[in-house]
Amino acid sequence: METAEKTLDEILTLAAAHFKVSREKLSPDADFFKALGIDSLQTLDLLTKLENHFHVELPDYELQGVSDFRTLAARIQARL
Amino acid sequence: MSKHRQFEGQALSWEIKGGVVELALRREPCNEIGSIALAELEKFASALDQLEDEAHALIIFSQLKCGFCAGADLRELYERSQAMEKSHATEGVRDFLERIHRALNRIDMSPLTTIAAVHGVTFGGGFELALVCDLIIADKMARFCFPELRLGLIPGFGGIPRLKRDLGNAVVRDLLLTGRSFNATKAQQIGLVSQVVSEGEALRAARATATQIGKFDRHTAAKAKQFIKPIPSEELQEEIDLFCELFSRPAVEAGLRKFVESTDAQPYLP
Numbered sequence: 001m002e003t004a005e006k007t008l009d010e011i012l013t014l015a016a017a018h019f020k021v022s023r024e025k026l027s028p029d030a031d032f033f034k035a036l037g038i039d040s041l042q043t044l045d046l047l048t049k050l051e052n053h054f055h056v057e058l059p060d061y062e063l064q065g066v067s068d069f070r071t072l073a074a075r076i077q078a079r080l
Numbered sequence: 081m082s083k084h085r086q087f088e089g090q091a092l093s094w095e096i097k098g099g100v101v102e103l104a105l106r107r108e109p110c111n112e113i114g115s116i117a118l119a120e121l122e123k124f125a126s127a128l129d130q131l132e133d134e135a136h137a138l139i140i141f142s143q144l145k146c147g148f149c150a151g152a153d154l155r156e157l158y159e160r161s162q163a164m165e166k167s168h169a170t171e172g173v174r175d176f177l178e179r180i181h182r183a184l185n186r187i188d189m190s191p192l193t194t195i196a197a198v199h200g201v202t203f204g205g206g207f208e209l210a211l212v213c214d215l216i217i218a219d220k221m222a223r224f225c226f227p228e229l230r231l232g233l234i235p236g237f238g239g240i241p242r243l244k245r246d247l248g249n250a251v252v253r254d255l256l257l258t259g260r261s262f263n264a265t266k267a268q269q270i271g272l273v274s275q276v277v278s279e280g281e282a283l284r285a286a287r288a289t290a291t292q293i294g295k296f297d298r299h300t301a302a303k304a305k306q307f308i309k310p311i312p313s314e315e316l317q318e319e320i321d322l323f324c325e326l327f328s329r330p331a332v333e334a335g336l337r338k339f340v341e342s343t344d345a346q347p348y349l350p
Contacts, residue, residue, distance in 0.1 A: 041110070041146055041201055048221050048263045059260040060225075 002054075002080055008073035011050060015069070018049050028070040050076060084127040085134070091117035094124060094131075100290045101131050101138045101192065110146040113205045113237075114153030118180055125186040136298050137290035138187070138194045140213060141283050147200025148222070149209055152237070158336040170328050177236050177320045184238055188212045189311055191302030193293045197286035198222045199279070203261070208237035211246070214305060217275045217289065218264035219282040224272070225261035231339065232331035236323040241315035247271060 002010075008028055016023040019036045026035050038046065044060070050072075051058055056079040066072055086095045091107040103124060105111040113121075131138075142148045161169035187194065196210035199219040207224050210216050226243075228235050234256070243252045251270050255262070267273040277285045293301065326332060 041150075044201065044223050044261065045221060047261075048223050051263050052220055052265065057262065057266055059258065061258070061260060 002077070004073060004077050007054070007077045007080070008070060010053065011069055011073050011076070014049060014053055015046060018046065026069065028073075029068050031067045032069055032072065033067055054080060056080060084130040087120075087123065087127070089116075089120040089123070091120045092124065094127070096131060096135055098291075099134070099136045099294050100287070101135045103138065103140045104143045105141070105149055106143040108144065110150035110201055111142055111144060111148070111206065112150055112153035112156075113180070113209075114156040115176075117153070118176065118183070121183040122179065125183040128186060128190055128192075132191055135192055136294045136296075136301070138190065138192045138213075139197055139283070139286045139290055140194070140209065141197040141286065142199070145200070147206070148196070148198040148202040149206025150201050151204025151206050151208075151227075154231070154336060155340055158340045161333070161336070166328060170324050173236075173327050174320065174324045177323060180237055181316055181320065184209070184212045185311055185313075185316070188238075188242075188309075189306075191298070191305065193290070193301055193305065195286045195289055197282040199282050203227060204235060204239075205237045208235055208239040208242065211239060211242040214309065215274045215289065216267070216272060217277065217282050217286045218267060218273045219279050220264050220276055221279050222264040222267070222273075222282075223261050224255075224263075224267055225259065226256050227259050227261075229256065229259045231335035232329060233326050233335075234319065234323055236319065238316050238319065240319055241312035243272075244315070245309075245312055 012026045013023055015032065015036055016026055019038060021036055033043070047058060047060060047063065054076055056076060058075060058079060062075055063072070066075065087093055092103060092105050094101060094103045107117060160172060164172065194213040195215045195217060196213040197217050198210055199222050202210055202222055203225045204227055207226060226235050226239060234240060240252065240256065243255070247270060264273055264276045268276050275285055
C-alpha cells in the first residue's frame with residue numbers, strides 16, 4: 001500500500017511529465033488547472049493517466065470542486 | 081477514382097484502401113455532431129451501398145488529438161432551439177434524431193465488419209457512434225461517458241438500446257444514471273471494448289484487425305453478424321419519442337444554457 005505522501009509525489013511527477021511542466025514548479029497545494037494550464041478535456045486526460053498509473057477507478061464526480069494536488073491525492077489514496 | 085470511393089468533407093472524409101473503408105472524423109474542436117456532420121454521415125450511409133461491393137471492413141476513427149468525438153453539437157442545438165418557438169424546436173430535434181438514426185442504423189446493419197478505433201474523449205453521441213460498430217478498439221487514454229442526464233436528457237443517437245444490446249442492464253444503469261466517465265480498461269472489463277492498446281495505436285490495431293477479417297469469406301462474416309447483432313428497432317424508436325418528450329421540459333433549456341455559457345474548467349460536471 002502506498003503512503004499518502006508517495007501518492008502525492010507520484011501525481012506531481014506524472015502531471016509534470018504529461019503536461020511538460022517543470023516538476024519543481026508544482027506544489028502540493030497548487031491549483032492544478034492553473035499550474036498545468038489545462039482545460040476540461042485535458043483534465044480528463046489527467047484523470048485517465050492517474051487511473052491507469054494507480055490502477056484505480058475514480059468517478060469524475062468525486063473530483064467536483066477538487067482543484068489542488070493534495071486533495072486529488074487523498075481521493076486516489078482512498079481507492080488504493 | 082469514382083465518386084463514392086473517396087470523399088473529403090468538413091466533418092468527415094472517407095476512402096477505400098485494400099478492401100477497408102476508412103471513415104475519418106475531423107471537425108474541430110472535437111468532432112461535435114451537428115447539422116454538417118449529420119449531412120455528411122447521411123452521404124456516407126448512401127455511399128455504403130457501393131462501398132460494400134468493394135470492401136470487407138470499415139474503420140471509423142478521429143484525426144483530432146482531443147479524441148474520437150465529444151458528442152452532439154450542444155451549442156448548435158441550443159442556438160437553434162433559442163431561435164424558434166418551443167414546439168418547432170422539438171420538431172426540429174425529432175427530425176434531426178430520425179435522420180441520424182437512419183444513418184447510424186445503416187452503418188449498424190452494414191454487412192461489412194465495422195471497427196471503431198477510439199482515443200481520448202468518446203462522449204455522448206461520440207460514444208453512440210462507436211456503439212454502432214461491431215468492435216471497439218481503444219487506446220488506453222480513451223474515455224467514455226453518457227453525460228446526457230446532466231442536461232436533463234437521455235442519449236438520443238441510439239445509445240441506450242445499443243448499450244443494452246451489448247451489456248448487462250445493471251452496467252447500463254450505472255453508466256446512464258451516474259453520468260460518470262470511465263476509461264478504456266474499465267470499458268474492456270465490462271465487455272464493451274475488444275482491445276486496449278497503447279496511446280496512439282488504436283488505428284494501427286484496427287487496421288491489423290481489418291486485415292485479419294479480410295481472410296474470411298465475406299458472405300459468411302456478413303451472415304454471422306446478421307445472426308448475432310439485431311437492430312433494436314422498437315427501442316430505438318422509443319428512445320426518439322422519450323428524448324423529444326424530455327427536450328420540451330424547461331430543465332433542458334437551463335442545462336444547455338449552463339453548458340454553453342460555462343467558463344468553468346469542468347463544464348461537463350453538473
